[in-house]
Each structure stands twice: as structure tokens, then as C-alpha cells.
Amino acid sequence: MVCSSPNSTIVPLFEKMLSASDAGRIGRLVLPKACAEAYFPPISQPEGLPLRIQDVKGKEWMFQFRFWPNNNSRMYVLEGVTPCIQSMQLQAGDTVTFSRMDPEGKLIMGFRKATNSASLQETFPSNMPNGSHSSETSYSGVYENIPILSGYRGLLQSQKGCSETHLNALSKKWNSVGGDMDWHNVETPESRKRDALSLPPVLVPEKKRTRNIGSKSKRLLIDSQDALELQLTWEEAQDLLRPPPEVKPSVVMIEDHIFEEYEEPPVFGKKSIFVVRSNGINEQWAQCDSCLKWRKLPVDVLIPSKWTCMENFWDQSRCSCAAPNELNPRELDNLLRMNKEFKKQRLAAASQRPALEREGLDALANAAVLGDDTSDSGRTPVVTTTKHPRHRPGCSCIVCIQPPSGKGKHKPSCTCNVCLTVKRRFKTLMMRKKKRQSEREAEIAQKNQLSWRTNDESEVDSTTRHLTPVDGSENEARVPNELSSRSQDQVAEAAKGQLDLNSRPDREDMQAGPDTLSMMTLLEEANLPLETYLKQNGLSSLISEQQTNSASNVQPQTTTESEGRQNEDCCTASAVHEQVGSPEENSEQDRDQNKSV
């Protein structure tokens, strides 16, 4: 098991699905070029250099990181991986992940078995002190996959082959509306058990299929609308996940948040409908599998996938299929209609989310959907709070507490999670805007300087310099510090207050360069007056609050720190998002330099 000092953070770098040849006996793991160049030490000789990588059990492996010249390019490989692959019992189709422990810069290798419920058994380094965990159980690991597919066809595509995997990793690990327990899933006998219980690994007996598996997740494109539907289907599936009966979770307290950890995989429960009566009373309705009558249940009960009136322990008068239906046809119709309507609206809203909200305001949009839905209230407005697994009326997570359609009665001084998040995210937007401006200014200044500066290499800025390929000997000497120095640069960058607290690392468009549409949209949004923004998001009640606050500009660092504690969904991921930005850019610079040399 990987252990780190309390001040260490584990930064997911990239992941690679093992091809047949990667997992084969040759012992060569082909690395995505961009990832190798961005995250591993630069090498200028084909021989490369030895790389020490620790696996999740704490075992250290020494691989040869090298490249082959190939078509005027390079093909990066890790040699000698066979023992490690075997140790992890990996095969073609499984995924290995590479992370870095900062500030030591130690490389860490994890893996994920290829199954249909992949992230359930993700095995990652534990002990991520600065990482974020939400209050969800490990079931949310499944949910974590959803954003990856959520309407961003480009997400699984290559972004120069690198961030594809990176994003994937980040989004799985650190994106977090639903929380993140992947990091909990350290290799344990229990997780092994989970492996055994999960769906079988993708079979890869034939060459053709092997190619498909190996042929990069980036090629598994998915149409955005399909993805949305898939997401909803997934979400619906999450509603059905229940803790296994008779299994007591172990409760862990981390930074005042209670985490329930289950050793056993979830079981499927029965779909039920939640209703809030006009008098404010919550109800849960479920349908008997035998007589198909609907029965009212206490809101907090979880029923198994097969459920009949006989098991209606909460209402003795209706614990038999012979008992009359509690709902008249009209009520039932209304109930079902509302539920259907809700789903439809959720789909529509998801596909029309504005760019700004894509930035990370999904939760707010969901709130709007919920609100619209309730506004369409019949006698029995349906308020489904099951935004992710096991959410029920009364749940106080950030998703469930959102005000209906933003028409909430939140006061300017409200300090609820939603209000804080909205305020904070607005501040982030403003910070970004400022950052862009200062960058532009710096750029102009730099251009001016270049006009009189010579091309003396000693004047190349450190970021560029440390990524410039050097000769082998220098390479070797630099190895131990290379990664950590990079990470320190990144940390320093983050410390300058350039964290994007709104970042959704799972969204490729946010990871792409500043010239992407979404970034432009973001900037445009940032240029909007706050009032406009708040109104757009139905949070006009916050306007006055913001006006009060705008005078006192919050220190970025402070924001970041408090963010980490307050908000489980964006801080860490955002930090990483920013962090990876530079290596990637640097990598590009590096490559350009290579060509020019």
C-alpha cells in the first residue's frame, strides 16, 4: 500500500489501457507519446533511463523508460513491465494508471481491471490527504463514470493522445458531484473479492478484438445525445443501487464528513418514486412485483429489487396483494406522469446546459430542473432527490439541497453550500478573467523584451528550460528532481491563485487550449456582470450579497484552502486541472524546440 506523508498529494497523471502487446510477454508497455513527454523525464537518447515506479502495494519496480525513433517521431515504451503486470494480474484490456506523489515526485502505478463496472474496482494509491472525498459511499464510484460520458464526444478522444487518459483519470478520481471513493479502493482482500464478484473482464481471445480493446478509448466516440441518455440511464441505475442487506458500513470521519465504507458491492434495489405532498410530507411509492399495485412506504426504506406486498412491513393493512390500491387511477397517473415528465426535462436540460454551467454548475441546473418540475405541480409534485446513489429526501448533500429552479428563498447572507458555491464560482470566473488579462499583458511585455533580447539560452525561462531535452548524462543527473521540480512548479502555479474551482476535468473542452470555444464562452461569461450571471442562474437573491462582497476581493489562496474543506466537488480536481495545463503546454513547447534544434 502506498503511504505518503500528510502533506503529500497524489496527482493522477495518465492511464493506459493495456494492449495485447503491452500485456504480452515482451514486457514492453507502449506509452502514449504525449503522456510520456509530459509526465516522464525528458529523454534525448533512445536508451532512455531507468524509472522507479511504486505500485499500490508499495512495491517498487524499475522500468526502462525509453523511445524508438519512428517516422520522424518517437515511440515511447516502458520496458521490463512483465513482472509488474503479472504481479497485478493484468491482462489486455485492463488499465494501468500513473500518478505522481507530490512533492516527492514519486511515480505511482495503479491499475483498473476491465469490467463493465470498471471503476468499482479501481485500485489506486490511497492516502490522499489533500484529496477530496464526499459523503457518498463507494457506490458512487460507479456514478463517477457518468460525467465521462456526459455529452462530450471529444472527451474520450485524444487530445494529443494525452489528456484523454488524463482527463479520464481525473474525472474518475477527482471529479465529484457524486463523491469519490475510488481512492478508497486500495488493494485489499475485499477489493479482490469485489473483483471476483464483478462482471467478468472483457474477453480478448481474438486478435481482432484485442485490437479493438487496445485501439484506444479515444476511438470509442459517443454521440453527445446518446451520451446524455446513457448518463441518465446510468443515473437511473444508480438509483437502484443499495447497500447489501445486513452489511454494516464502517464509518470513517474525515474532516467532519462522515464516510460510509462498505466492503461488499452494492445490490440492486427496486425503483421507487418519491413524492412531496403539498403539506410537505415526503412519501415513497413502490410497485408490487406481483399485483402491480402501488404501496406507500416510509421514505427512508430501501426495498429489494423483487418486492411484493407481502413485504410491506410498514403498513399492516396493505401487506397483502388483496388489499386495495392506495392510489386511485388518477393519482397514479399523475404520479407516473410527473415522474416521466421529470425524466424528460432532465434530459432536455442536460442537453441544453450553457457553457458556463458546464463548467461545473451542473448541480444548479439540476436544481432548476427540479424546480421547474415542481412548479408543474399537480397534487403530488414528484421531487426525486436521487441525483446519485442513495439520495433520499432529507439528504443534505449539495445536490439535494438546491433550491427549486433557483427561485430559492436564499437570503443574501445565506451561507448554505449552494450559495457559497455560486459565489465562489463567480469569484473564480473573475479570477480567471483577471488572469487572462495579466497573461496578455505579460505576453505583450515579453514581446517587447524579445525585440532587444538575444537568444541566449540562459535566459530561457525555467519552465521551458527544465523541459528541454538534454543529453543523456544530464538526464540521469536530473532524474530524481525532475518530476518533483515540475510538480513544484505546478504547485507554485496553483498557489498563485490560479486554481479553477469550477473545473470539470472530465470535460475535454475545458482542458483544451484557451482558444477553445468553451474557454471563450467562459470568458464571455466572466465578462458578464454578476447580476446577469446570477439572474441567468436563477439566483438573483444573491446579487445583493455579491455586491456587498465584491469590495473585498478574496485572496485566491484563501479561497482555495477553504474550498478544499467546504466543497467536495471541485477543489482537488481543479487544482490538478491547472497543474496539468502547464506540462502539456510545456510539452508542446518542448516538441517545438526539438524540431527547431
Added chain:
DNA sequence: AACCTGCATGGAGTG
């Protein structure tokens, strides 16, 4: 013969 090493080839995706 089996394994290792380095390069070549070609499918697939991108711009």
C-alpha cells in the same frame, strides 16, 4: 529454439 532488441508497417484518427 527461445528470447531479446530495434525498427518497420499499417490501421485508425485528426486537422
Added chain:
DNA sequence: ACTCCATGCAGGTTC
């Protein structure tokens, strides 16, 4: 047209 990368394969080395 170009890049990436999975995999093939020839030649060398080791058992």
C-alpha cells in the same frame, strides 16, 4: 497528409 501506436518481424543473443 500527417501522427500515433499496436503489432509484426528480422537479426542478434542466450540457453
